[in-house]
Amino acid sequence: MDLTQQMNRNLKHVSASPILSFSDLANSIPGSVKFTLGEPDFNTPEHIKQAAVASIQANHSHYAPSNGTPGLKSAISQFLANKYDQHYDPDQIIVTCGATEAIYTTVTSVLNPGDKVIVPTPTFPMYMATVAVAGGEVVPVNTAANNFKLSPDLLQSALQQAGDRVKLLILNYPGNPTGVTYTQAELDALADVLRDRPIFVMCDEIYSELVYNDPQKHPSLAHSLPEQTIVINGVSKSHAMTGWRIGFMCACPAIIQELGKIHQFTITSAATMTQDAAEAALKDGPDDALPMRAEYQERRDFIIQQLADMDFQCAQPDGAFYVFAKIPADLNQNDDEFAHDLLKANKVALIPGSYFGPGGAGYLRLSYATSMAEIEHGMQLMHEYVQNQRNQN
Numbered sequence: 001m002d003l004t005q006q007m008n009r010n011l012k013h014v015s016a017s018p019i020l021s022f023s024d025l026a027n028s029i030p031g032s033v034k035f036t037l038g039e040p041d042f043n044t045p046e047h048i049k050q051a052a053v054a055s056i057q058a059n060h061s062h063y064a065p066s067n068g069t070p071g072l073k074s075a076i077s078q079f080l081a082n083k084y085d086q087h088y089d090p091d092q093i094i095v096t097c098g099a100t101e102a103i104y105t106t107v108t109s110v111l112n113p114g115d116k117v118i119v120p121t122p123t124f125p126m127y128m129a130t131v132a133v134a135g136g137e138v139v140p141v142n143t144a145a146n147n148f149k150l151s152p153d154l155l156q157s158a159l160q161q162a163g164d165r166v167k168l169l170i171l172n173y174p175g176n177p178t179g180v181t182y183t184q185a186e187l188d189a190l191a192d193v194l195r196d197r198p199i200f201v202m203c204d205e206i207y208s209e210l211v212y213n214d215p216q217k218h219p220s221l222a223h224s225l226p227e228q229t230i231v232i233n234g235v236s237k238s239h240a241m242t243g244w245r246i247g248f249m250c251a252c253p254a255i256i257q258e259l260g261k262i263h264q265f266t267i268t269s270a271a272t273m274t275q276d277a278a279e280a281a282l283k284d285g286p287d288d289a290l291p292m293r294a295e296y297q298e299r300r301d302f303i304i305q306q307l308a309d310m311d312f313q314c315a316q317p318d319g320a321f322y323v324f325a326k327i328p329a330d331l332n333q334n335d336d337e338f339a340h341d342l343l344k345a346n347k348v349a350l351i352p353g354s355y356f357g358p359g360g361a362g363y364l365r366l367s368y369a370t371s372m373a374e375i376e377h378g379m380q381l382m383h384e385y386v387q388n389q390r391n392q393n
């Protein structure tokens with residue numbers, strides 16, 4: 001008897017992440033230089049760790065209120081207002097188990113089976129999987145020809161083609177895998193298309209502290225379309241706290257109340273002591289990301305220069321810690337084969353762009369959340385590989 005046949009049939013539309021399989025392959029090759037991981041290589045700042053220790057010592061080991069501790073929700077509210085001019089009262093905020101749970105809770109709260117979700121691609125593959133679990137259908141919008149940004153025209157034509165079952169648009173800025181972000185004017189123009197339609201927008205702003213072009217100006221659709229927008233953020237990337245699993249989501253009170261139902265019955269509440277740590281992160285270390293951001297920027301500039309020397313062109317990498325590089329025309333255009341061959345021949349691991357959906361073929365994603373010494377070594381090996389390929393042509 002094959003009991004898997006009796007399981008939720010939506011799971012048939014969810015496949016194992018090719019990114020993880022590729023990363024596993026890279027991990028199995030001793031000495032490989034990895035540009036694969038999407039997580040900070042920095043350790044969590046000391047004052048945050050001390051806050052967690054104090055929380056444990058004070059026996060904060062009981063359930064927290066489901067939507068989050070009052071202290072953390074108030075710290076989030078202050079942080080968003082001071083940093084990004086986003087105004088959410090604490091009761092408009094739910095603390096989640098990483099941004100991941102916020103994504104899951106939002107998607108499953110909003111969708112009925114058969115509803116459609118517009119997703120600009122290439123994109124973070126988790127969105128596709130979560131929509132599939134909820135029985136929804138992704139409408140991918142290939143943004144490669146528009147510098148990896150959704151435009152009002154692209155959005156209009158996706159809405160027209162998809163018909164009246166569109167329930168949700170997912171935006172992620174700065175974006176994984178491209179590092180591209182939007183200007184406020186560009187988001188305002190998208191808001192104009194969406195205003196007064198019965199469509200939600202989930203804005204994943206997890207990389208908001210890692211904006212390089214004009215760090216004071218992290219934009220948000222929440223400014224132009226507050227009633228329809230659910231903002232997702234967290235401390236994983238800003239404070240190098242991926243393992244602490246604290247994220248949050250913000251929306252108008254009526255929507256937050258509904259989101260709280262799935263959240264409550266999925267995780268009850270996020271861990272109490274890591275909420276205390278996140279409170280210290282946002283209250284006492286609102287600028288903890290600055291030294292990390294300066295170092296990421298140095299690495300990014302170095303990588304872009306190195307890639308340009310090899311004739312790779314990158315999408316405008318204004319944020320996050322990724323560059324999305326186009327394979328030059330004289331090299332193998334199959335990104336999957338290119339990445340596997342580079343790994344086998346010269347032990348450099350990059351993620352094939354096609355793993356991120358339509359528009360990603362012919363590109364490679366490099367994460368620079370790794371030390372400068374590793375980056376220098378990896379770029380040297382990649383130069384050698386590219387030179388060898390060119391000599392053989």
Ligand SMILES: Cc1ncc(COP(=O)(O)O)c(C=O)c1O
Pocket residue numbers: 038097098099100101124172175176204206234235236242246247
């Ligand atoms: C765009 C994006 N959203 C969400 C996440 C997950 O964040 P968290 O670790 O807080 O769950 C990631 C992690 O890589 C990401 O790249």
